[in-house]
Amino acid sequence: MDQRDLEKVFVKHGFHDFRWISGRDIVIGQWVRFKCMFMCHNYGHSAVCPPNMPPIEECRAFFTEYSRVVVLHREIQTATYAPDEVLLSETDESLLNLEKEVFLAGFYKAIALPMTVCYQCRECTGNITTCRHKDRSRPNPEALGVDVFTTVRRIGYPIEVLTSYRQAMNRYALLLVD
Numbered sequence: 001m002d003q004r005d006l007e008k009v010f011v012k013h014g015f016h017d018f019r020w021i022s023g024r025d026i027v028i029g030q031w032v033r034f035k036c037m038f039m040c041h042n043y044g045h046s047a048v049c050p051p052n053m054p055p056i057e058e059c060r061a062f063f064t065e066y067s068r069v070v071v072l073h074r075e076i077q078t079a080t081y082a083p084d085e086v087l088l089s090e091t092d093e094s095l096l097n098l099e100k101e102v103f104l105a106g107f108y109k110a111i112a113l114p115m116t117v118c119y120q121c122r123e124c125t126g127n128i129t130t131c132r133h134k135d136r137s138r139p140n141p142e143a144l145g146v147d148v149f150t151t152v153r154r155i156g157y158p159i160e161v162l163t164s165y166r167q168a169m170n171r172y173a174l175l176l177v178d
């Protein structure tokens with residue numbers, strides 16, 4: 001399967017807007033981990049968020065092991081503080097199905113990093129060793145220290161700090177392929 005065939009698979013799973021980058025182009029920041037620690041309510045509550053994640057330097061090394069990564073973009077409209085969890089979880093289900101198809105096509109290193117926190121269980125165990133669905137749970141890019149703003153801006157994608165719930169969100173997932 002070549003790159004054009006892969007792109008047809010992305011579209012089949014509902015991802016029409018994507019761009020290729022190298023793992024070395026993914027910007028990692030220690031500050032991202034600090035935001036998780038001190039400013040996010042998921043810290044310690046999601047099995048696939050810090051502090052269950054590897055140190056930042058291991059995250060950086062992980063991304064450099066991939067020469068082909070696809071950035072998947074979706075614009076999501078929300079009218080309230082809470083993002084549309086149904087839409088986001090449906091998007092991440094599609095992403096996991098895409099990961100599976102790419103893996104079964106022979107890309108044995110394939111791993112998807114979704115657009116949001118894991119929604120598989122009503123109540124998360126909060127611990128990676130007791131995660132109930134390891135086959136369906138994945139960390140999102142931020143949990144692995146990815147500076148999503150800088151990474152996507154460098155390839156021409158939009159992302160802004162939003163000041164109103166009426167503004168559309170630009171959300172991004174990664175599929176590490178190789």
Ligand code: SF4
Pocket residue numbers: 046047048118119120121122123124125126130131132133134136137
């Ligand atoms: S599958 Fe369940 S236990 Fe595992 S990360 Fe997702 S919500 Fe948490």
